[in-house]
Amino acid sequence: MLSGLLRRCGGRPGGRDWSRCWRRGLVAGQPIHDTHPEVLAVGELAPGLGAWEFAQRRRRLAAKMPPRSVAVLSSTGESAMVGLKSPSRQDSNFLYLTGVTQRAVAVIKQLGSASKDPGDHFFALFVPAPSERDCWDGKRMDHRAAVECFGAHEAFPMAMLSHKLPQLVRDASAVLFDLDREPESRDLVAEVKAMLVARALGQVEPLGPYVHALRWRKSPAEIQLLGRSASLAASALRRCMEISRPGVAEATLAATFEYLCKVGGAQNLAYPAIAASGPDCCAIHYSRNDKTVRERDLILMDAGCELFGYASGVTRTWPATGRFSGPQRDLYEVVRAVHRCCLLACQPGMSLMQMHHMSVQTLCEGLHSLGIGSASVSTLMKGAYKKFYPHMIGHYLGIDVHDTTHVPWESPLEPGVVLGLQPGLYIPDEDGFGAFRGLGVRIEDGVVVTEQGPRVLSGGAPIEAEHIEAVVGWDVACDGDEDDFEELAICGS
Template sequence: MMKEKEYERRRKKLGKKLEDSSVAVFFSASYKVRSNDTEYPFRQESNFYYLTGFTEDSAALVLVKEKKKVKSYLFVEKRDKEKEMWSGKRLGKEGAKKCFRVDEVFEYETLNTKLKAFLDAKKSLYYDFKLDYSKIKILKRYSKNITTIKNAAKLVEKMRLIKSASEIKLIKKAIAITKEAHHRAMRLSKELKYEYELQAEIEYVFKKNGAYSDAYTSIVACGESANTLHYISNNKRLKNKELILIDAGCEFEYYASDITRTIPVNATFTQPQKELYEMVLSVEKKIIAMIKPNILRSELQKKSEEMLCEGMIRLGILKGSKKKLLKEQAHKKYYPHGIGHWMGLDVHDQAPYKNENGKEIPLKKGMVMTIEPGIYCPKDDTTIPKKYRGIGIRIEDDILVTKEGYENLSQEILKEIKDIESLSL
């Protein structure tokens, strides 16, 4: 768990970015109704957590900047013995004062009154534009003298691009747990009957090792199911001689992992599966090797498309010249997605890809991104060789940009054919 000093440093860094005579407001997440009077498990709003480390609902963080000085105020729900009997203990005002390095802690029910005072005679208001209308309405009620309203989320999300040593440590822990889960899946795939059984084994490992939850709904897609990119039904039979695309990663102390491996049901790849798999794996390795500071994500995307297109021509999936096929984007039919995305507090980390001027942000030391080329050959596509139809393959790793290159944080998760087959036997 990160120390409170790190959250304090983040608040101070954000404070420097705020205009003078301004107020910035961040709200916690709220419980979401699942069905009637039951709720989904609570998960804190990422930007709020990034600035506070506070994991309760009914909370808010307010930064007030005046004469270049910034003060921070945390609002928390007051303790209520009856509520706590049903829903668990709360820190309350006094408990929060002991835990968090803020200027003052108030009870959440005083937020409206305090906001009115904070916003009085201020010029600028910052808040997350994605807020629900009820919270925006509260803010605007007290901001009649405000001349500038800005999106606070954009400032925080830009900060989140570069991971600290503490954040990288948590991501590595999440990946270590996910490694155990994927290796368990490789060992058990031939023994189970349904996709959901394999999903249960994977998520058992997550929970057993203290992960908060999966970082996203696990994809366990056998055979043709793998050609649906966001397949989450996970209810089909595991059929002999078919591949299983497993896209699954846990979240550990709010930090995500995101790993995809494609494995055979019966522990052995067929020859056509090997041909497609080796093509995708070769592209993944070459793209990862390109990663270093100042390279653009678009360069990685372009190169991955060129190499996959070449591979598809070589295997007879596409026919014609590479130049013409790329221009027509014929390869997109079988590789429709991006080469990767930022990863951190969110599995698709809410951080920008372009700067304020619309220019692409180059890779920098401390950024974490996924690399995940794939190929998807639908069963009903009669234009491709019959032996490849119904096969979907994606291979995904989590990569840290370093001072001179990269570190593959998930390199210990098996992906060579011989290693997967050996573990599965």
């Protein structure tokens, strides 16, 4: 019996006939080749990501898990909105290991001494049974698809979770589950959490660090998706530059970005778009987007999209009139110099923290050279700089915008790691800062670390000051008024 199980858990990525997944009549509940042949090849669960890649991820996880331990993952639940079910964004670790975008529970059991291969494991999915809700919400993954499309060795009805899950974890050396997830009331996460706490309290360990260690370095297929996501965002941001002018609404810029990303194939925004103008460029997570851009304003847009689960984030800052004023350009060039310096430092062996220290040094020198504040460079570097630069130089980028948070910033970078590189300077809207008062500048790009040097994913958005000035306000046919959004959308397609 055990040898049969091990054969079914086969180690080769191609050792399973994934093409069975596309036989007619399968109910997958999400895009597969059979329903979306124009997007997905046979065996793919996302463009370029075959079911075998998800199987390899589970094998790599099992090889890192303690012998005979069990990992339990729950999807994100559904939230209610005015009596309707609103789909939530899938849990990132769950998506990474299963490719499933629907409601389900996954169990990965490391087979320990029963196998000579530490990657051998048993993978089960618990899926909802068909219900009367299907005629409203559409059909979901059935048991056959759980096995043939998503690679489960066994599939169980969700109704069996309270009976079967305790059996699967009973003899485990440890249970890996993230107890610190914040479930909503009546959420599936809360159900699983309650079961595990009741039956294995002393044995539950965090799963996140194990999965983040795998997610940190991206595969070629993941980098391809991240590049497509970043290209979409960069093109949409360029379009926002083209329609910018004094009098345009921040909301129009945000809506234009979202429209163009989704027309281009993105499923969602990666986060609420920031379309800030004037002194609100200094509000780092500003997202009201409720003002009209004024004549002398800078516009700061920080936005990204999500393509088959992979996020992008791009930030550019530009003048509403299409011409930087002297102080605006001076501040912009300081931030651009830091961006350029840190981009060159995106090499294997360097760390995010080292790049941050580099950015602080260069920004402090720039602030001092512009006469912003009265502090010396050394005083600024001791902490006074945080008034003007309160955030980190960047973050890891992947399925999440702020990806793999369990990986320390001090970790030496490796080929395949992807970063969001984002230096900025924000001058308070207060007396004492002269012509720089209320100016905020940030520049952000997605960058892949490679052996050959950094590769920018979002280079389609103009970044040099002269290139920005050549693009801003270029399209006079689309005047950016909210009443003319339909015309604007056509011009942007």
